[in-house]
Amino acid sequence: MTRVLTVGAAQLGPIQRSDTRAAVVKRLVDLLEQAAAHGCNLVVFPELALTTFFPRWWMTDQDEIDSFFEREMPSRETAPLFEAAQRHGIGFYLGFAELVVEAGSVRRFNTSIFVDARGRIAGRYRKIHLPGHAEHEPWRAFQHLEKRYFEVGDLGFGVFRSMGANMGMCICNDRRWPETYRVMGLQDVEMVLLGYNTPRHNPPAPDHDRLSEFHNQLCMQGGAYANATWVVGVAKAGVEEGCELIGGSSIIAPSGQIVAQALTQDDELVVARCDLDMGLSYKRSTFNLARHREPEHYRMIVERRGAVPPKD
Numbered sequence: 001m002t003r004v005l006t007v008g009a010a011q012l013g014p015i016q017r018s019d020t021r022a023a024v025v026k027r028l029v030d031l032l033e034q035a036a037a038h039g040c041n042l043v044v045f046p047e048l049a050l051t052t053f054f055p056r057w058w059m060t061d062q063d064e065i066d067s068f069f070e071r072e073m074p075s076r077e078t079a080p081l082f083e084a085a086q087r088h089g090i091g092f093y094l095g096f097a098e099l100v101v102e103a104g105s106v107r108r109f110n111t112s113i114f115v116d117a118r119g120r121i122a123g124r125y126r127k128i129h130l131p132g133h134a135e136h137e138p139w140r141a142f143q144h145l146e147k148r149y150f151e152v153g154d155l156g157f158g159v160f161r162s163m164g165a166n167m168g169m170c171i172c173n174d175r176r177w178p179e180t181y182r183v184m185g186l187q188d189v190e191m192v193l194l195g196y197n198t199p200r201h202n203p204p205a206p207d208h209d210r211l212s213e214f215h216n217q218l219c220m221q222g223g224a225y226a227n228a229t230w231v232v233g234v235a236k237a238g239v240e241e242g243c244e245l246i247g248g249s250s251i252i253a254p255s256g257q258i259v260a261q262a263l264t265q266d267d268e269l270v271v272a273r274c275d276l277d278m279g280l281s282y283k284r285s286t287f288n289l290a291r292h293r294e295p296e297h298y299r300m301i302v303e304r305r306g307a308v309p310p311k312d
């Protein structure tokens with residue numbers, strides 16, 4: 001029997017600062033309704049899908065910062081999305097800024113959840129690779145203050161069983177790191193879901209700007225192939241508060257091939273039938289990890305953080 005999930009990559013166009021949560025959730029529900037009409041079992045939304053990408057601004061008023069965070073999920077404002085998904089029997093991945101009180105301390109994470117087809121939160125991931133900087137850098141055209149507003153995620157790169165698949169999640173910058181996929185590959189992941197907000201302009205390295213889409217595809221296709229897994233990468237795209245975010249939302253097969261890709265920088269659904277067994281031939285041959293990996297020779301990956309050049 002084939003194991004197929006029909007997946008919708010629900011790219012969002014820009015969310016401006018003045019857009020209300022209710023208006024954004026309505027857009028998410030519209031995309032989910034389209035996905036239902038196309039027979040999708042699963043819909044993937046972007047990183048920080050409920051607000052504008054607020055780390056672009058230096059803010060010191062904690063109440064202002066916290067206005068971008070969710071204290072409960074579902075909340076009154078996000079309930080319509082959960083209800084629509086349950087009505088259609090569709091699972092979804094959603095990225096949002098999470099504020100949680102744990103052991104008496106307020107903690108803030110860049111988080112994604114996986115809600116299964118029965119409406120239960122079956123998986124949670126807190127972003128580990130936080131890009132950017134922690135202090136105000138006024139020379140930049142815009143800030144990237146994820147290191148200020150979020151803690152490093154504390155849940156690891158877990159793989160969980162849901163909707164008949166070995167599911168994994170990561171968020172945006174995580175997709176650029178081979179370790180992200182490999183840790184999940186070592187748990188026999190079959191589908192990696194990820195959302196992103198990627199400004200085209202990278203202030204510390206503007207010469208990379210023209211390669212933004214290429215790097216986006218390169219890392220996701222490489223991660224898919226080397227771990228024989230589906231990768232569903234979904235953008236928030238377009239010009240948000242004057243800052244352009246790339247699109248290119250993609251559904252990538254375990255062969256590394258892009259099966260479906262968004263064409264616009266707006267709200268756009270792309271759909272693909274994903275055979276969860278497609279990775280098997282890779283997992284049994286070239287990427288039979290148990291047979292071919294040599295972890296003794298990879299110790300440096302966990303023992304050393306940054307590159308140290310050889311001595312003369």
Ligand code: CDT
Binds near residue numbers: 144172173174196202
């Ligand atoms: N959201 C996010 O992680 N964006 C980063 C921008 C990198 S440049 C600071 C990304 O990797 O796409």
